[in-house]
Amino acid sequence: MDLSSTRLAILGGTGPQGRGLAGRFAAAGLSVAVGSRDLRRAAEAAEQASGTALRLAAAVDDDDDVDGRGAGPVVGGSNVDVCDTADVVVLAVPWSAHAETLRDLGHVLRERVVVDCVNPLGFDDRGPYALAVDEGSAAEQAQALLPHARVVAAFHHVSSVLLLDPEVGSLDTDVLVLGDDRNAAETVIGLAGSVRGMRGIFGGRLRNAHQVEALSANLIAINRRYQAHAGLRITDV
Amino acid sequence: MDLSSTRLAILGGTGPQGRGLAGRFAAAGLSVAVGSRDLRRAAEAAEQASGTALRLAAAVDDDDDVDGRGAGPVVGGSNVDVCDTADVVVLAVPWSAHAETLRDLGHVLRERVVVDCVNPLGFDDRGPYALAVDEGSAAEQAQALLPHARVVAAFHHVSSVLLLDPEVGSLDTDVLVLGDDRNAAETVIGLAGSVRGMRGIFGGRLRNAHQVEALSANLIAINRRYQAHAGLRITDV
Numbered sequence: 183m184d185l186s187s188t189r190l191a192i193l194g195g196t197g198p199q200g201r202g203l204a205g206r207f208a209a210a211g212l213s214v215a216v217g218s219r220d221l222r223r224a225a226e227a228a229e230q231a232s233g234t235a236l237r238l239a240a241a242v243d244d245d246d247d248v249d250g251r252g253a254g255p256v257v258g259g260s261n262v263d264v265c266d267t268a269d270v271v272v273l274a275v276p277w278s279a280h281a282e283t284l285r286d287l288g289h290v291l292r293e294r295v296v297v298d299c300v301n302p303l304g305f306d307d308r309g310p311y312a313l314a315v316d317e318g319s320a321a322e323q324a325q326a327l328l329p330h331a332r333v334v335a336a337f338h339h340v341s342s343v344l345l346l347d348p349e350v351g352s353l354d355t356d357v358l359v360l361g362d363d364r365n366a367a368e369t370v371i372g373l374a375g376s377v378r379g380m381r382g383i384f385g386g387r388l389r390n391a392h393q394v395e396a397l398s399a400n401l402i403a404i405n406r407r408y409q410a411h412a413g414l415r416i417t418d419v
Numbered sequence: 420m421d422l423s424s425t426r427l428a429i430l431g432g433t434g435p436q437g438r439g440l441a442g443r444f445a446a447a448g449l450s451v452a453v454g455s456r457d458l459r460r461a462a463e464a465a466e467q468a469s470g471t472a473l474r475l476a477a478a479v480d481d482d483d484d485v486d487g488r489g490a491g492p493v494v495g496g497s498n499v500d501v502c503d504t505a506d507v508v509v510l511a512v513p514w515s516a517h518a519e520t521l522r523d524l525g526h527v528l529r530e531r532v533v534v535d536c537v538n539p540l541g542f543d544d545r546g547p548y549a550l551a552v553d554e555g556s557a558a559e560q561a562q563a564l565l566p567h568a569r570v571v572a573a574f575h576h577v578s579s580v581l582l583l584d585p586e587v588g589s590l591d592t593d594v595l596v597l598g599d600d601r602n603a604a605e606t607v608i609g610l611a612g613s614v615r616g617m618r619g620i621f622g623g624r625l626r627n628a629h630q631v632e633a634l635s636a637n638l639i640a641i642n643r644r645y646q647a648h649a650g651l652r653i654t655d656v
Contacts, residue, residue: 193640225463227422232633255526295433295648299593308626309623310623310627311626311627312627312629312630334434341655349459352654354654355654358637360637383641383645384640384641384644385637385640385641386547386640386641387545387546388632388641389545389548390547390548390549390637390640392549392630392633393549393629393630393631393633393634393636393637394630394637396627396630397617397631398629399630400595400597400622400623400627400631401653402623403622403624403627404620404623404653404656405619407621408620408621408656410655410656411655412653412655412656413654413655414651414652414653414654415651415652415653415654416638416641416650416651417591417592417646417650417651417652418578418591418648418649418650419641419645419647419649
């Protein structure tokens with residue numbers, strides 16, 4: 183899938199997950215715009231992601247077996263501006279800001295492919311647990327709030343620590359991609375596949391997004407027990 | 420972990436998941452008892468599982484790199500009898516029989532390690548979906564019905580087709596093992612690790628079992644899309 187002309191926006195791009203994804207997508211040669219309500223922080227996050235992307239892309243160029251094509255540009259902007267010019271919008275905000283962000287931006291997200299990466303989790307003294315969501319999942323809440331957008335759920339389990347580490351050239355993980363719009367899901371499967379080491383796998387309809395989001399609680403438990411940055415691979419595919 | 424003296428019972432051992440697990444555990448040298456309400460069907464399932472185990476163990480013996488120790492015995496019996504003499508009881512009944520089975524057998528499951536493999540799923544014309552369970556998950560329902568048992572959730576994602584195929588000598592999959600009783604979870608992690616190719620990974624507390632059970636719906640969606648028998652591997656562990 184040729185994504186070189188795809189314009190990508192990342193909401194919540196100043197957080198670790200958003201910055202990490204921005205750097206990886208830019209390293210794959212994509213044009214990325216990082217959105218924030220704070221323009222200065224958006225610009226800073228874009229600069230950081232751009233630096234990571236350049237280092238990652240340079241490492242690929244040093245690898246004789248791989249045909250690198252250089253890092254794509256990363257710019258910062260307001261949430262409205264980055265959505266307005268994007269084909270695909272990645273939603274990497276905290277769960278606490280999920281509904282409000284989508285209500286505020288509904289008018290600029292019509293017809294867009296909206297990639298929901300949000301994990302509704304709570305934490306107490308026994309560790310992480312899945313929160314109940316009235317709509318079933320963050321992704322289904324997004325689709326309910328954005329009836330004219332093409333919502334896809336993906337990138338829930340990718341460690342931001344690994345994403346942000348320029349020494350980690352390849353990410354050993356599959357990305358479960360869920361959606362009711364087949365073409366939008368295929369676009370996001372291609373997007374995942376553009377990142378070195380990552381593979382996108384179709385993981386079902388949005389009504390089965392809850393357990394994929396909630397599984398992040400189990401991965402956190404695994405990380406704590408094994409001192410790891412756990413990811414998922416699907417075997418026999 | 421030495422499990423050679425562990426006595427294992429499998430409830431629902433006449434179904435494909437139960438028979439498949441029985442064959443694999445016996446191939447690993449464990450003593451397995453297959454339980455059913457129908458003694459004739461229990462005996463038939465035990466005989467089938469024993470045949471699979473002998474074939475799998477013989478293939479291991481033919482492999483110079485591996486020290487096989489021969490298959491363990493598989494016997495059939497009533498649900499009450501197999502539980503009564505077991506240290507670890509694997510619950511592989513259909514979800515529709517889950518609560519009733521546990522209510523009937525509560526008196527012989529006290530203090531046992533009970534391994535719940537049950538996935539509460541529904542199916543309609545759009546495919547599989549997770550069912551809501553009042554207690555949160557099948558495993559939490561089991562713990563609520565068996566307050567004196569040590570409930571562990573595991574083996575949700577292992578393909579019965581692969582388990583039952585004696586040509587598949589090694590299963591390329593990790594098993595997420597969840598439980599609030601640390602020692603019981605460790606026993607089941609060892610049990611998973613006794614099967615060739617399988618690895619048990621601690622996946623959190625029982626309150627995080629729902630999403631692990633429900634993820635089976637996503638794996639079924641993956642199997643349909645990719646014509647696969649998908650399993651999970653956890654990376655960086």
